[in-house]
Amino acid sequence: MDTLDSRSLQSAHATVRPAGFDAGAVLCLPSDWAALLGAPALSTTELQALQGMATQHWVPAGSFVFTRQQPATQLYAVLDGSVGLGLARADEPFNLERTVRGPQWLDLASAWLGAEHAQDARVVNDARVVSLPLQPLRTLLMRQPALQERLLVALAGTVHSLTSVTHDLMHKDAERRLAAWLLQSCEPVSEREGRVALKERKRDIAAQLAITPETLSRMMRQLNRKGLIEVQGYQVRVLDLPALRELAGD
Numbered sequence: 084m085d086t087l088d089s090r091s092l093q094s095a096h097a098t099v100r101p102a103g104f105d106a107g108a109v110l111c112l113p114s115d116w117a118a119l120l121g122a123p124a125l126s127t128t129e130l131q132a133l134q135g136m137a138t139q140h141w142v143p144a145g146s147f148v149f150t151r152q153q154p155a156t157q158l159y160a161v162l163d164g165s166v167g168l169g170l171a172r173a174d175e176p177f178n179l180e181r182t183v184r185g186p187q188w189l190d191l192a193s194a195w196l197g198a199e200h201a202q203d204a205r206v207v208n209d210a211r212v213v214s215l216p217l218q219p220l221r222t223l224l225m226r227q228p229a230l231q232e233r234l235l236v237a238l239a240g241t242v243h244s245l246t247s248v249t250h251d252l253m254h255k256d257a258e259r260r261l262a263a264w265l266l267q268s269c270e271p272v273s274e275r276e277g278r279v280a281l282k283e284r285k286r287d288i289a290a291q292l293a294i295t296p297e298t299l300s301r302m303m304r305q306l307n308r309k310g311l312i313e314v315q316g317y318q319v320r321v322l323d324l325p326a327l328r329e330l331a332g333d
Contacts, residue, residue, distance in 0.1 A: 106256060111137055111287040115162050118186035127152050136219045140212045148189065148204040149170075149211055155193035155200045157214040161185035164210030168328050169290075171203040181248065181285045182207060191238050193298040194318045202234065208282055252293055260292045262331035265312070269321055 116125055125133070139162075144150055148159060148166055163185045170178040179200065183189050193200045194217040224231040251260050265318060269277040279289070289299040303319075306312045311327050313320040321327060 095241045103131060110209055111162065112141055115186060115213070115235075117138045118162075119160050119188060119262070120230075120237060123229075129227055132223050132227070133230075136193055138214050140214065142206045142212050143220065144168075144206050144209050146206050148206065148210075149199055149200045150203045154194070155190065155198060156218075157216050158191055158220065159189040159196055159204070159212060159214050160191075161187055162211040162213055165207040166210050167205050167287065168202040169205070171205060177203070177225045178206050179290045181291050182283060182287070185211065188237060188241055191234070191241055196268055208289070225315070245296060257292065257294045258302050259303060260294075261299070261306070262311075262327050264288070264292060265306075265319065266324075266327060266331055267321050269324070271324065275324055277324055279319040279321065285327070 084204060085241070111134065113124065113130060113180065140148075142295045144162075149155070150171065161183050165182050165184045166176065166189055168189070169180040172178070181221050189199055189204060189212070190202075224234070225279060251263055255263065265279055268279045270279070271277040286296045289296045292299065294302070303312070303314060306327075309326075311323050311330070313322060
């Protein structure tokens, strides 16, 4: 689904849990919380408290997790799959700004501000999402200061990541931004090589890099000619990780 008509957009914005949300019967795994909140492992008390208030959702591609018009009352994270953050307008393609792949926080900030969500969140690939209601979480954090610090560190990590993205957009050319994106998405297979699964449409990847799809294709060909990557269908084989890091400025 590339576009939303005005009726479906209005419905999504008016619904606290948009169509597509199904509360999961299976609780989040300890490994899910570890990925979101870091080491060391949560205590039994912390884990039970979070499990008691968390709601898990299976959300199909094309559905909204939340929208900009929706008051933020919960913290959201993606556990599996991917969700695009951006701008949805009636009768226009979704304007993707960045993609969040699980396990990663989706919106850890808006609820604390008592504001509406800053972006629309639309599922790219079928996703498993968890939400934590703010008010019960506040009470829990008063009793569990160690958990409070974990959330603070997670929020700081999100800010740091977004600052890096802003820096790249302002100070790196298109080729260096693409190199950085490939590195962030890369699964290393050796010290020198890696692979990237292209799970998004070309135009969505290009939007995140603030370039056109045509420029993205040209930059991929340039990296191929330089012997840094090899494109094989929906897979990119990274042939020289050290050289790609040097190009990205890492």
